[in-house]
Amino acid sequence: MGRAFKILRVNLSRLCFHVTERKIIEVADVLGAMGVATNILLEEVKRESDPLGPENKLMLAPGALTGSAVVGAVKSAVISKSPLTEIYGESIFSADCGIHLKRAGYDLLVIEGRAEKPVYLFIQKGNVEFKDASNLWGMETFEAFEAIRRDLNERNVGVMGIGPAGERLVRLASIISDNGRAAARCGLGAVMGSKNLKAIACKGDNEIEAVDATSFEKVASEIKEHLMRRLDRLSRFRMLGTSGGVLIHEVEEGLPTKNWSRGSFPGAEKISGERIAEKFLVGRRTCFGCPMACQGVVELKDGPYAPLKAKRPEYESIAALGSLCMNDNLESIIKAADLCDRLGLDTISTGTVIAFAMECYGRGLLTKNETGGLEIKFGDHEVMIKLIEQIGRREGFGAILGEGVKRAAERIGRGAERFAMHVKGLELPMHSPYRYKELGLQYAVSERGACHLRGLSFLPAWGMLLPEVGIDKVVDGFSIEGKARICKILQDVCRVWDALGMCKHVVTFGGIPLTKLAALYSALVGVEFELEDLVRAGERVWILQRAFNVKMGIRRKDDTLPKRFLEEPLPDGVARGQIVELEPMLKEYYELRGLDEDGKPRIEKLKELGIEHVISLI
Ligand code: SF4
Incomplete structure (x- = not known):
């Protein structure tokens, strides 16, 4: 069958x-x-x-x-x-x-x-x-x-x-x-x-077979109709894509600025998605079969970075190569993001490691002798482009930065580690844990290092609720109360969305019920999966990934954040005066997650999830 x-x-x-x-x-x-x-x-x-x-x-x-x-x-x-x-x-x-x-x-x-x-x-x-x-x-x-x-x-x-x-x-x-x-x-x-x-x-042309094809097609049609009914309400996102997040972050969330030392960027308007749409947008694109079409095509016709036709940069790229580096030159951000794609570089990590170098240079931890003669100052987009070329080709000072911010800081020494913004070696995405404390917890415990997508724990603070899994109240992003529970539930739900291959923009903005996904999955595999079974499977996958990390040596001490978030109150922006009170959230989270004091999954948790084979592997 x-x-x-x-x-x-x-x-x-x-x-x-x-x-x-x-x-x-x-x-x-x-x-x-x-x-x-x-x-x-x-x-x-x-x-x-x-x-x-x-x-x-x-x-x-x-x-x-x-x-x-x-x-x-x-x-x-x-x-x-x-x-x-x-x-x-x-x-x-x-x-x-x-x-x-x-x-x-x-x-x-x-x-x-x-x-x-x-x-x-x-x-x-x-x-x-x-x-x-x-x-x-x-x-x-x-x-x-x-x-x-x-x-x-x-x-x-x-x-x-x-x-x-x-x-x-x-x-x-x-x-x-x-x-x-x-x-x-x-x-x-x-x-x-x-x-x-x-x-x-x-190259493949076959249809994907579901065990119960009739039910599968029926639920797939219902989901499509559900999304189509909402499309009008999503016109801003469809027009601006994630680039529309720049001004939202500046006004409501705290745009990561100057290597995370600030929470507001005076040049936000200049690098906004609205400005991109007004000056450079020439087309839209979509992923396979998606009516949202949130991707854009931009063109630079004049100026030092022209001619260039490229993908519209996503919010993460704009913030990492823009506000994080104090760069308000929009054309250079478009150029830098495109260069990263052509050389095959992560825009978030690349922007972060350059912002780190800018801070180190400004603080005298780096000199021109060490940077191959480059003056790596905040806001200098020409230096940024040069560094991206060097990082992508593993040349000059870029060879050190291309090792990632953690290794680069260790290499530079002299206290540079304090300005290296990463968790477990992965550079931070552009969402502020000062503004959403639950995000601080999520970054600290995420399976791959700092990640906003493996949890989306800020959704309830945004007012996007998931009552099907008990996330039924809007919460205050500045509070730590109840955040461990939110983080754990949404991590498990995100594992479900990810493992099923669902775009998170479609499921969240489109409000696709999890029960519909459970019905689809049941029809696909031919066995009834209730909503609880599906979320439990998400938890199982999360624990397996944690188990791999434990095998690699990860322990509780590694579930932490850069000291900047824990000790330095943000001087400006909507989260002014905030730090992240991680420890109490972490303690509660460990209980809910079934991790022992060392950070390992408890044997009872492994048995409960039916993955006892892990016991001998970690
Ligand atoms: S699948 Fe997601 S990323 Fe792709 S166009 Fe649709 S909403 Fe945008």
Whole structure:
């Protein structure tokens, strides 16, 4: 009954592949590919395994619903041991490659080993070709993707790959999709580079089969109708995308400014999404089958960074390369974000490490002698562009910054660690934990290091409630009361959304009920999943990922925040005077999460979730 869950294993050392099959019901309790991939990491990757060695695994895990007719089911996760954090590494993007992989009949791609020479993979139903990529090595991302399409003589193919940064093992390297979306976080592009793997091209045309196809189609139609009825109310988001967040953050949330030492940016208006729309927006784009179409295309026709046609930068990129660096030159932000995509760099981490260097330079912790003659001052966008080139090509002072802010601070020494804004080695996203204390807790305990997307714990403070899971009251973002509970519940819910492959903009702004997703998942796997079962599966996946981190050596002392948040009251902005009171929230959270005083999942919790196999692994 129904189809099998298929894992495609590719060994680059031996240039061979094989497929293993499991019954889809056997992997339903861990939500399919994401949970299976986590178990593979837990069982096959050791604490001493070098993330950039052939023993590391690089996995592409499309969501359980990805590639189906469900609106917003577009996401795929790249999962590996991160070279940036050396713990669980995951980055999720709307990659057409993941959709094609599913449609070629594979639920999970596992890549191991290391090719002797640069290669790219061409995956179709029943076959994997190992293609010579020597002539692509050194190319920027989009240039390489075009060359691959020409080489394959194929337009209907999804391609993802790395730029020079990944090839040169820069720890901030991203993986870019041919539709411009990025699996940017955790340095997973460097894992691809370490395997001599330039790109993956997939082609698949099959429909995704559900065990109960009739129910599946019915619920998918209901979800689409539900979203279409709301589209008018979402016109601002649809027009501005996440870039519309700049002014909202400035006015209501505290725009991260000057390497997080300020909470308000005088140049916010100049770098706003509204300004982008007014001056540079020339088109809109969407992900596979999504009516929201929140992506934009911008064009610079004159000025020092013209001519340039590029993807509209997301809010995170604008803040990281703008306010965080005190840069109010919008054209330079568009240029910098595009350059990051072409070189294959994470815009958040790149902006953060440059802001860190600017602060160190301003405080005299760095001199021109150490920076190769560069004066790295806040607000200097020309220096920022030079540094991005250096980071992406692992040259000059950029080679140090490309190691990530934690390693760069250790290298610089002299107290620079205090200005390195990261959790567990991952640079912070652009959402203020001063304004939402629950976000401070979430950053401290998130599986991949500081992450706003694995929890969205600020939703209740925004007034976006999820009564289905007991999040039924608007809360005060400045308070710490009840925040551990909110954080835990929303982390589990986010694992569900992520593992199913649902875009969080669609499910949150579109108000897609979780019960509908439970009905869809039940129809997909052929077994009844009530809402509680689904959220419990999300919790199971979270605990598995925590278990991997414990195996990698993570303990309670690592669940913390940069000292700046804990000790330095913010001097301005809406969160003026605030610090994050982490410890009481953390204590409560540990109880609710079932972690012991050392940060390990309790044995009773593992038994309760039916994952006792973890006990012998950690
Ligand atoms: S809401 Fe935006 S990011 Fe999400 S699927 Fe639609 S177009 Fe893509």
